[in-house]
Amino acid sequence: MSENWQTMVKDVCARCGNDRTRMMDIVRLVQQECGCVSGEAMDLIARQVDTHRVEVESVVSFYAFLSNRPKGKIVIRLCNDVIDEMFGARRVAQAFEQQLGIEFGQTTPDGLISLEHTPCIGMCDQAPAALVNDVVVTYLSRDKVGDIVSTLKSDPDPRKLVHKLGDGNNASELVQSMVHNNxxxxxxxxxxxxxxxxxxxxxxxxxxxEVIRDVKTARLRGRGGAGFPTGMKWEFARAAAGAKKFVICNADEGEPGTFKDRVLLTERADMLFEGMTIAGYAIGSDTGILYLRGEYAYLRAFLEDVLHQRRNAGLLGKAVCGKQGFDFDIRIQMGAGAYICGEETALISSCEGLRGDPKNRPPFPAQKGYLERPTIVNNVETFCCVTRILDRGPAWFAEKGSKGSPGTKLLSVCGDCKQPGVYEVLFGITLAELLKMVGAEDAKAVQVGGPSGQLVGPSDYQRTICYDDLATGGSIMVFGPNRDILPLVDKFMEFFIEETCGYCTPCRVGNVLLRQKLQEIMAGKGEAADLDYLEDLGQSIVTASRCGLGQTSANPILTSLKNFRGEYTSRLIEPEKGMKPTFDIQAAVREAAAIAGRGPAHS
Amino acid sequence: MPMSQTIDFIIDGVEVSARPGQTILQAADEAGIYIPRLCAHKDLVPHGSCRICTVLVNGRPQSACTQPVAPGIVVQNDIEKLNNVRRNILDMLFVEGNHYCMFCEKSGNCELQALAYRFGIMAPKFPYQFPARDVDASHPDIYIDRNRCILCARCIRASRDLDGKHVFEFVGRGPEKRVAVNAEARLADTDVDVTDKALSICPVGALMRKRQGYADPIGRRRYDHQPIGSDIEAKRSATG
Structure with missing residues (x-):
């Protein structure tokens, strides 16, 4: 038995070329075969790929879908994001606990089923949803849990849970999923x-x-949310020294409330891969990598098949479309449950087989990215736009949308609206127009751009969705008239605390402190000075955090303080007489410090 | 680019000449301008994790330890906005771990403590988190007290780059992140040696040699008489 196990690990390493930079594939495969990556497996992997055991442990311990302890044969990961909880995920969770006789974080005594929570799995339009191993189960309710558990107990094959297939390619032979495109x-x-x-x-x-010129003429900006001009990024990469360059597609869609890339990967895979190929030609690269979030593993076989067909059609491989000297192919790199890997340099770290820590910039990826080679990282939707720009021409594209934001934007709309789903709208649409379109004119609040974006209320509904006003990577969460705001903010902070990589101090520690203070206020223990405390701490996190995740992680607090201040002030209490909320410890100890000769050096 | 070429820029109103390839922190150090820092160390590659050295470069926050100098940039360092951020970060580090300065062997030689004094922090304003962290005293000559660890990665970098080993590495994510050792669990099972450079580079009392505590009496410890950074600032006052 143990010999078989060792042979398997060695075999996995060999299949990955005993290449340390393929660590993500290695540990994923070992976990798939053994149910975990044990300490012994880490030792063996380290020996096979010539690295240190603690490096393997460092990777395994970083990703939510990897574990050093055995889990059940089936892992049920119930999504517990804001939207899923609004639609009953907590009741579903209780039903699972009752049916299985275990709590979340535990495994049934027979080793069959483990229960876990997971942040947004990209199914907010069909919430509550869960991953059962790789299989997506949508529209969950308490009543369905009994059936799910008995089905799994009689046949531990999660595919048996899919009774009715979704639309479009969700029903194709290689997907066979109940997911709907909406x-x-x-x-x-x-x-x-x-x-x-x-x-x-x-x-x-x-x-x-000329290709880069077209992309620049179209004034295409990155669709992931940051809005960097795509053509400029490509130009930097093309100009960067070095023969080997890389094109990476960021399909690590993890911002809570967004699921538009899921639909693109399902229905527009050819358009995406064509955009990547065009990028390869433009920057002088022969290798593309699609970084696919672990939650979308159910699409992998389908996507591999699309790639296979494109190779057969001469659209990938040696001399693409007969163009001598232009070779290009694409491989899929699976993620393993880490929101931070949507940050482009963290994504590159992950592709390199490391923890998903963001990298220091400069150097920027276009100069030194994947394996220190010039690399462009673009969003799924951005590559699809590129294909259309080459199809219809840059002028056609540039005249669509608004002045600073040409083209269309895919929005993933979910929450309290009649028609959750994906909307392709022209940039410049007002929030009010969008809310009407989705059937949510009575919305009390809208979270634009996910937790890292901003929470706005009716006074902002005439603002427009575009890079220069309300920017969004695609997530639009709608909250109806009866929703309490602060619990939503609390969920968003929970998300960032769960997903911060922990590299830098402000993001790792600051968000924990923010949430504690928020919870004090929610519990009716806050006073007016606490709002300043939140502002000050939040601003420090914004100013000092190292990457985009940290720099936006205080936004749920900061934007709700700005736009829904009443939700805070109505919960505050007057401090007791004689207690000073503004007590200044610095002033109180200044004299003592001076006597000790340790006063502030620069006061 | 000839090596003699200099890059001129401004920190806090002072004109500074730097060499190409230097970071803002390195150039400031040479010019006698102290930018507070914890994870940065002159013998190590920059890490950029503590964020204490955050400065404004043409108005934009950047970590001085990782940001290269560029001609004509205007760097703001010793301004209240940033010093407030630094106090908050120091506070975060104090409450995140368990820092018992009054009986810590590193007291008086500790960079975290010294920075807190420099910034006038007598007690953190944030609530103590009192995390449960472990101590690894398995090795005969060295111990790790994770209560006092600030996750600066100095030991990780020093072991890898100065000692040519890989004794330490981060494991876990977010608030659960911690320094692990290259063994199943115990420092004693690694190839760490009491002469490793990694052992003397810890800014706090997390990685310590045994039987050497309290070697310097109060009054002769590194930061007993002058605030941290005074050595750097002395260069500037000496040159005028």
Whole structure:
């Protein structure tokens, strides 16, 4: 038995070329075979790939889907994000605990089923949802839990839980998923029909510089949320020294409330891969990597097949479309449950087989990215836009949308609205127009851009969705008239505390402290000075955090303080007589400090 | 680019000349301007994790230990906005761990404590978290007290880059992140040696040699008479 186990680990390492940079694949495969990556397995992996055991442990302990302790044959990961809880995830969780006789974090005594919580799995439009191993189960309710548990107990194959298939490619042989696309509005850029390979052929008739010029003329900006000009990023990478360059697609869609990339991967995979190929030609790269979040593993076989068909059609591989000297292929890198890997340098770390820690910048990825080579990282939707730009021309694209934000944007709308789903809208749409479109005109609040974005109320509904006003990577969460705001903010802070990598102090510690103070206020123990405390601490996190996650992690507090201050002030208490909320410890000890000769050096 | 070329820029109103490839922190040190820091160390590659050295570069926050100098940049360092952020970060580090300064062997030589004094912190304003952290005293000559660890990665970098080993590495994520050793659990099972450079580089009392506590009497400890950073600032006052 133990010999078999060792042979398996050695075999996995060998299949990955005994290459330390393929650590993510190695530990994922070992976990798949053994149910965990044990200490002995770490030792063996370290020997096989010539690294240190603690490095393997460092990786395994970072990702939520990896474990050094055995778990059940089946792991049920129930999504506990804001939206899922609004739609009953807590009742579903209780039902699972009752049916299985275990709590979350535990495994049934027979070793069959483990129960876990997980943040947003990209199914907010069909919440509550769960992952059962790789299988997505949607529209959960308390009544369905009994069936799920008895089905799994009689046949531990999660695929048996899928009774009715979803629409589009969700029903295809290689997906076989109950997930629905919920495409509510089709726009001209993404969802218009697109002949396969045509845009690529147009691209290859141009010089790489001309392709970049077209992307710049179209004024395409990154769809992930940050909005960096795509053409400029490509130009940097093209100009960077070095023969080997990389094109990476960020399909680590993890911002709570967003699921539009899920739909693109399901229905527009060819458009995405074509955009990556165009990027490869433009920057002078022969290798693309699709970094696919672990939650979307159910799409992997399908995506591999799309890649296979594109190779057969000459759209990938040696001499793409017969263009001598342009070779390009794409591989899929699986993630393993880490929101931070949506940050481009953390994503690169993960691709390199490391913890998903963001990297110091500079150097920027376009100069030194994956394996220290020039690398571009773009969002799924950005690559799809590129394909359309080559298909219809940059002028066609640039005149759509608003002045500073050309084109369309895919929005994932969920929460208290009649029609949750994916909407392709022109940039410049007002929030009010969108709310009408989705059936949520009575919304009390809208979280634009996910927890890292901003929480706005009716006074902001005439503002527009675009890079220069309300920017969003696609997440739009709607909260109806009866929702209490502070518990939502609390859930968002819980999310950031769960997902911070812990590299830098302000993000690792500050968010814990913010949430504690928020909970004091929610419990009716806050006083007016506590709002200043939240502002001050929040601003320190914004100023000093190292990456985009940290710099935006205080936004749930800061934007709700700005736009829903009444929700805080109505809970505050007057401090007792004689107690000073403004007590200044510095002033109180100044004299003592001076006597000790340790006064502030620069006061 | 010839090595003689200099890059001129401004820190807190002072004109500074730097060499290409230097970080803002390195250039400031040479110019006698102290930018507070914890994870940065002159013998180690920059890590950029404590964020104490955050400065404003043309108005934008950057960590001085990782940010390269550039011609004409305007760097703000000793301003109240940033010093407030630094006090908050120091407070965070104090409450995140269990720092019992009054009987810690590192007291008086501790960079965290010294920075707190420099910034006038007598007690953190944030609530203590009192985490349960473990002590590894398995090794005959060395111990790790994770209560006092501030996750600066100095030991990790020093072991890897100065000692040519890999005794330490981070495991876990977020608030559960901690320094682990290259063994199943115990420091005694690693190839750490009492002469390793990694052991003398810890800014706090987390990684210590045994039987050497309280070697310096009060009054002769590193920060007993002058605030941390005074050595750097002395260069500037000496040159005018």
């Amino acid at each position: 495409i509510r509005r089709k726009g001209p850029v993404i969802f218009d029909p697109l002949p396969n390979g045509e845009a690529l052929k147009r691209c290859l008739a141009l010089s790489p510089a």
